[in-house]
Amino acid sequence: MTRHPEFQYLDLMTRLLENGDRRIDRTGVGTLATFGAMMRFDLSDGTFPVYTTKRVYWKTAVKEMLWFLTGQTNIRSLLRENVRIWSDWPLARYRKETGIEITQQEFEAQVVADEEFAEAWGDLGPVYGKQWRRWIDQSGREHDQIATIIETLRNNPSSRRMIFHAWNVGELDQMALHPCHMVYQFYVSGLDSGQPRLSLMVTQRSSDHMLGNPFNICQQAALLAMIAQQVDIPVGELVWSGGDVHLYLNHVDQAKEQLTRVPRPFPKLTLARKPASIDGYRIEDFVVTGYDPYPPIEAPVAV
Incomplete structure (x- = not known):
């Protein structure tokens, strides 16, 4: 067997x-x-x-x-699909840089509701998707x-x-x-x-x-x-x-x-x-x- x-x-x-x-x-x-x-x-x-x-x-x-x-590299679209597995990193950055002890639920709700907030705090940088689909070489291609x-x-x-x-x-x-x-x-x-x-x-x-x-x-x-x-x-x-x-x-x-x-x-x-x-x-x-x-x-x- x-x-x-x-x-x-x-x-x-x-x-x-x-x-x-x-x-x-x-x-x-x-x-x-x-x-x-x-x-x-x-x-x-x-x-x-x-x-x-x-x-x-x-x-x-x-x-x-x-x-x-x-x-994509912003968690906003993920949160709209009820996927929260990437929230910890931007939330930790937000708390560290602002000193505001916001809850994860409050943070996620604001990312979904406020596009400007999402742009400022919901982006993860050039992670997987960026590299897979939009890798930029030294000539800008x-x-x-x-x-x-x-x-x-x-x-x-x-x-x-x-x-x-x-x-x-x-x-x-x-x-x-x-x-x-x-x-x-x-x-x-x-x-x-x-x-x-x-x-x-x-x-x-x-x-x-x-x-x-x-x-x-x-x-x-x-x-x-x-x-x-x-x-x-x-x-x-x-x-x-x-x-x-x-x-x-x-x-x-x-x-x-x-x-x-x-x-x-x-x-x-x-x-x-x-x-x-x-x-x-x-x-x-x-x-x-x-x-x-x-x-x-x-x-x-x-x-």
Whole structure:
């Protein structure tokens, strides 16, 4: 019997708990960390790798991916979609620079209601979407890395250069958070047999194993599904490679609770329609069936 692929995630969690290198990190919370990890998920049968040993809010994760694809960097449009996962960084900046102890709910409401306030305080700097869709080179020319990937897949699918990334050294100091999932590389197998499959490998320099990784895996699978549909190549594998993989010290009890649970079958993903371009996808296009997770496990975000 094939071992459930979610055990890759759980085994890595066990490795962190038992042998993690105790470190003081940027946030001051502290972590148990390891360096270098890999997981592989076969998505060729429509599998959607949403972890089951705790509820993962996959719609929120996919909405974030759709936001990246718009090229936007302001949290206002995210908040309008009820996605709050990026609010902590601009809120912390607002409190620090103004000295006003506004609540997160009040801050988010003002970002949504007041366009000028949103422009002043809701922007994250040139984060993922800016680099993916609007990378500016030294001559001032704009590069749409996603469009280039799609064009290359259509015209030269055996290329070894189907890569996009967000680690723009010249703009790192302007970003609210440096890119974690940095490099995306595409690969088409089976070209010689006439049965191609499109796979994606993501290299992630830093991975919050409890909170970040579950979101990243399912949203990266969603991206693969969208691009595969756009270029008419069936989906193959999602390969995830982690650099500094860590468990925050205030997530240890939650991790131990999750490890008591046995994975259930992954759900399936179908796309309800094929938009004219990668820019046309909406959350309603993602039809997920058979998701039967354990209850959620709450854990604090380290900022």
